[in-house]
Amino acid sequence: xKSLRERIVSDGNVLSSNILKVDSFLNxxxxxxxxxxxxxxxxxxxxGTGIKKIVTIEASGIAxxxxxxxxxKVPVVFAKKKKPSTMIDFYSSSVFSFTKNTxxxxxxxxxxxxxxxxxxxxDDFLATGSAINGVMDLISQAQAKLIGIGIVIEKGSQNGxxxxxxxxxxxxxxAIVKIENNDIKFLNDD
Amino acid sequence: xKSLRERIVSDGNVLSSNILKVDSFLNxxxxxxxxxxxxxxxxxxxxGTGIKKIVTIEASGIAxxxxxxxxxKVPVVFAKKKKPSTMIDFYSSSVFSFTKNTxxxxxxxxxxxxxxxxxxxxDDFLATGSAINGVMDLISQAQAKLIGIGIVIEKGSQNGxxxxxxxxxxxxxxAIVKIENNDIKFLNDD
Numbered sequence: 127x128k129s130l131r132e133r134i135v136s137d138g139n140v141l142s143s144n145i146l147k148v149d150s151f152l153n154x155x156x157x158x159x160x161x162x163x164x165x166x167x168x169x170x171x172x173x174g175t176g177i178k179k180i181v182t183i184e185a186s187g188i189a190x191x192x193x194x195x196x197x198x199k200v201p202v203v204f205a206k207k208k209k210p211s212t213m214i215d216f217y218s219s220s221v222f223s224f225t226k227n228t229x230x231x232x233x234x235x236x237x238x239x240x241x242x243x244x245x246x247x248x249d250d251f252l253a254t255g256s257a258i259n260g261v262m263d264l265i266s267q268a269q270a271k272l273i274g275i276g277i278v279i280e281k282g283s284q285n286g287x288x289x290x291x292x293x294x295x296x297x298x299x300x301a302i303v304k305i306e307n308n309d310i311k312f313l314n315d316d
Numbered sequence: 317x318k319s320l321r322e323r324i325v326s327d328g329n330v331l332s333s334n335i336l337k338v339d340s341f342l343n344x345x346x347x348x349x350x351x352x353x354x355x356x357x358x359x360x361x362x363x364g365t366g367i368k369k370i371v372t373i374e375a376s377g378i379a380x381x382x383x384x385x386x387x388x389k390v391p392v393v394f395a396k397k398k399k400p401s402t403m404i405d406f407y408s409s410s411v412f413s414f415t416k417n418t419x420x421x422x423x424x425x426x427x428x429x430x431x432x433x434x435x436x437x438x439d440d441f442l443a444t445g446s447a448i449n450g451v452m453d454l455i456s457q458a459q460a461k462l463i464g465i466g467i468v469i470e471k472g473s474q475n476g477x478x479x480x481x482x483x484x485x486x487x488x489x490x491a492i493v494k495i496e497n498n499d500i501k502f503l504n505d506d
Contacts (some may be wrong), residue, residue, distance in 0.1 A: 141402055147402055149400075149425065149427075149428075150428070154403075154428060155389060155392070157386040158383075158386035159386070186375035188375060188379050189378050189392070191379075192346060194332065196352060197384070199348070202348060210339075210344075212337055213339075237340065238344060300333060
């Protein structure tokens with residue numbers, strides 16, 4: 127997605143060979159017009175696949191997910207990192223956080239994910255894929271159908287994307303980035 | 317907002333005199349079309365006030381905030397509950413959580429909030445107002461201008477809304493609810 131790649135180049139900050147900061151437009155401050163364009167791009171890529179629900183994980187996936195839900199006219203569910211006291215019956219999965227070197231649980235109420243759901247999973251970033259794997263585990267527990275995964279920025283230097291594609295899962299990443307000598311390289315051009 | 321009140325009555329669950337569950341359309345599963353309508357209502361109510369930025373707090377405020385940002389064509393910033401390791405220079409404030417009986421910190425990078433910002437603060441719920449007060453503290457530290465506060469559901473049985481209005485702050489709550497004998501009553505009708 128050309129406009130996204132241009133925005134990453136103009137407003138992204140390379141902090142190290144592994145850290146690309148995009149908090150001025152994607153995951154702290156957010157540009158709603160860009161998110162709408164991103165949603166339209168996912169609509170195009172997943173056209174005809176029969177998506178009936180968008181699932182993401184709090185917090186930075188929510189803005190993208192709601193825009194895609196708005197464009198596709200389907201409901202959006204976000205996996206919670208803390209189970210509310212009012213949530214009685216739920217699916218849960220454990221996710222390992224590499225940045226914090228610890229596990230955390232995510233959960234979705236059984237009311238909002240079931241065998242009738244055909245799901246697109248979306249998130250802002252994909253690196254090792256541990257959060258996405260947690261969400262896929264919830265979908266599997268609910269016996270819902272995973273249509274595919276939509277990612278805004280995939281880190282091409284980590285293997286999360288490769289593992290998902292090798293499993294035969296349809297993964298659409300709008301920008302696949304790699305940092306080389308403090309420069310941002312894109313591994314995709316469509 | 318009539319369509320919101322109707323949705324609260326049809327899909328909301330009264331769990332106790334103090335707990336109204338709206339997780340089927342507002343804060344776990346979310347209805348993007350309803351959120352768009354909500355955003356249009358806030359646009360109408362704050363017309364001509366010169367809003368230049370939307371600020372909310374993760375996680376359940378994000379979906380509403382991004383829709384309002386989309387309608388008003390302004391950027392959205394969400395206060396984070398955990399400071400990312402890459403965030404060096406930031407405003408922070410402590411918020412007391414009544415449900416968890418503990419304090420947590422919220423933060424916004426200094427890059428994304430400053431004296432030039434004219435801000436609408438939005439959130440899904442207002443009860444005691446502790447989270448909103450934390451966000452207002454960040455705005456005050458940044459010397460930004462608070463235009464007003466937009467809330468989807470205000471709990472009329474708690475005093476957060478009253479305190480804010482008594483301070484002369486412009487607060488627009490789309491539904492002000494009170495639970496009486498397990499029934500949902502609305503304290504506003506516009």
